[in-house]
Amino acid sequence: MFTPRAGGNPRPVRRDQVKPDQRRSGRVEPVGPGAMAxxxxxxxxxxxxxxxxxxxxxxxxxxxxxxxxxxxxxxxxxxxxxxxxxxxxxxxxxxxxxxxxxxxxxxxxxxxxxxxxxxxxxxxxxxxxxxxxxxxxxxxxxxxxxxxxxxxxxxxxxxxxxxxxxxxxxxxxxxxxxxxxxxxxxxxxxxxxxxxxxxxxxxxxxxxxxxxVAAPTEGRRAGTVLVARSDSAGDVLVTGPAIRAVAAGADRVVLLHGPRGRDAAALLPGVDEHIEWPLPW
Known part of the structure; x- marks a missing residue:
């Protein structure tokens, strides 16, 4: 395997030291006084x-x-x-x-x-x-x-x-x-x-x-936001960027998903609670 050195690029820096398991409970840091975007x-x-x-x-x-x-x-x-x-x-x-x-x-x-x-x-x-x-x-x-x-x-x-x-x-x-x-x-x-x-x-x-996502939010932050994606695992996965954007301006994010999306939903960062419900479609 060829792995060339790349001295011209920034050194990798982890952003998940506070909560190492970014796959499940990772949060999008809110914008505020003294907070990172x-x-x-x-x-x-x-x-x-x-x-x-x-x-x-x-x-x-x-x-x-x-x-x-x-x-x-x-x-x-x-x-x-x-x-x-x-x-x-x-x-x-x-x-x-x-x-x-x-x-x-x-x-x-x-x-x-x-x-x-x-x-x-x-x-x-x-x-x-x-x-x-x-x-x-x-x-x-x-x-x-x-x-x-x-x-x-x-x-x-x-x-x-x-x-x-x-x-x-x-x-x-x-x-x-x-x-x-x-x-x-x-x-x-x-x-x-x-x-x-x-x-x-x-x-x-x-x-x-x-x-x-990095844009500062103005006015009040949202409290609890419900995100619904009752689809297959692939459809749930591609919701990740949208959920991170929601989480940037919310205190709490709840994800509603169906049984088919259960495993994928568990991988998404920024979600505080999961609700599984077998919707008819």
Missing amino acids: PVLYDAVLLDRDGTLIEDVPYNGDPDKVRPVPGAREALDRLRAAGLRLAVVTNQSGLARGLFTAAQLRAVNARVEELLGPFDSWQICPHDERAGCGCRKPAPGMVRAAARALGTTADRCVLVGDIGADMTAAGAAGAAAVLVPTATTRPAEVAAAPCVRADLSAAVEEILARAAL
């Missing part, structure tokens, strides 16, 4: 081929690395906003013998040369026959990236170009943005929690969400 995301995780650079199948040649349009500028906006960056990428060509570990390192080094440093690289070298827990759509690399960056998956957002990226993010409890390419299947686009036309637009979406 709430933070929606600590990190952005990015697929490599098709998202950061043009997809050249099983590429072992650094000279073939071509960033997607606007990639460097988009990434620099995230860095300037204080977000930590990681690459999470399936590279089964290593297991298939189509390139060597040295060639993989050379390609990734070229990516950093063109796009700037990343705080973590998470690479699955296996093919689909291995049954590993790291190859997307499994959530292993998403969780590993969060740990490496000193945060938790529910404070990360993943940007990718296929359904496997979206599934891996959802399974880990992370938010996700799909940036389709010509090879993205229509069903994957339809199932994605959020779709943007390109990487620059995805970054704009991420920063807009972060700004919405």
Whole structure:
């Protein structure tokens, strides 16, 4: 696994020391005198081929690395906003013998040369026959990236170009943005929690969400707010950013969900109480 040093980026800082279990009882810090502004995301995780650079199948040649349009500028906006960056990428060509570990390192080094440093690289070298827990759509690399960056998956957002990226993010409890390419299947686009036309637009979406949560609240804070999402587990998971935004201006958040969303609801931060009710739809 190739993990280049990234001295140019901020050192990972945990924001969950007061309440270590961010997966269940994490709170969004309220804005007030002497309080830190709430933070929606600590990190952005990015697929490599098709998202950061043009997809050249099983590429072992650094000279073939071509960033997607606007990639460097988009990434620099995230860095300037204080977000930590990681690459999470399936590279089964290593297991298939189509390139060597040295060639993989050379390609990734070229990516950093063109796009700037990343705080973590998470690479699955296996093919689909291995049954590993790291190859997307499994959530292993998403969780590993969060740990490496000193945060938790529910404070990360993943940007990718296929359904496997979206599934891996959802399974880990992370938010996700799909940036389709010509090879993205229509069903994957339809199932994605959020779709943007390109990487620059995805970054704009991420920063807009972060700004919405970080904006100071004016007037009285809400008391107890009821959030209802009686849907499947995937639908409940993608409610996470909205719940964090609600929690930023509320003293207490109650989540109403159905039996199908029970396990996913338990992963969401910012929820003080869960009510499970079998609604008829």
